[in-house]
Structure formats: structure tokens, C-alpha cells
Amino acid sequence: MSDSSLVAFSDAGWISDPDDSRSQHGFALFYGGNLISWSSRKQKAVARSSTEAEYRALAFATTELIWVQQLISELHSPLTAPPIVLCDNLSAQFLSRNPVIHQRSKHIRLDYQFIREMVEDQSLVVRYVSSQNQIADIFTKAVGTSRFLNLRSKLMVRSRT
Secondary structure: OOOOOEEEEEEEEOOOOOOOOOOEEEEEEEEOOEEEEEEEEEOOOOOOOHHHHHHHHHHHHHHHHHHHHHHHHHOOOOOOOOOEEEEOOHHHHHHHHOOOOOHHHHHHHHHHHHHHHHHHOOOOEEEEOOHHHOOOHHHHOOOOHHHHHHHHHHOOOOOOO
């Protein structure tokens, strides 16, 4: 990551809550390699597929990216390249570039159009990241101790002890 790059890791845990079947989404946002924003929330609607949950997470992370990008611009330090969102779902990544709305994606039309237009205008780049390198997993899934410690170190968060 360059000094002026804006990169978000976006992830979703499909049907994270067994009681209401809602998914969890989260992101980690880095500016110049430094963690500046993160979030983890339960999605407001039930996702019919993991792709839908991931795509909604992608839209959520992109909203934060736009806000931070505008803030950086107001501080007279514009980005030299479009922000990047890293996602570990190939179907969600494909949807971000696909100009056709399929019958199965009509219920997420707003999120679809929002991301699609930004990708088409080249003001956003959506890239695949392997699940092993998905930093946002720490916000969306139960992970083992070694994975937790690894992800925590990638977030540059240290234990107080």
C-alpha cells in the first residue's frame, strides 16, 4: 500500500445469528497502510445467499470509503488512485463488474447499482482477496486463537499486557 492509498477489506458472515438468520458484515479501512476505521454490524435484512450478504457488506464498506475519501480531499490530500475494496467472494466481485441485473439480484438493486456505477466510472476498484488473507474475518466470524492473533497483528492492534 502506498502512502496515499485507501484500501478496505470487506467481509460478511452469512446467517451469523441462528435465531433471526441475519448475517454479520464488517470492514477494516486502511489509509497508507494504517488502520483508520473499522466496523462490525448485523445486517438489517436477511440475506438469501452468501453472495447477497457479501455484496451488502461491500456496499457498506464502500459508503465508508467514500466518506473518508471526501474527508481526505477536504484536507487537500487527494488520493492518487481510486480506493480499493478487497472481498473474498468471487460472485460478489463478479456482480460489481457485470452490467446485467439478473432475476436473482433484483432485491439488492440499490446496492448493485451503487457499486456497479462506481466501478464503471473507475472511482472504485473491487478485487478478490483469498479468505486466508481476509483481515475483516475477525469482525464477522468466530476464529480460533492462532487465526485471531494473526488477524489482530494485521490490524496492528496490540494486547495491553
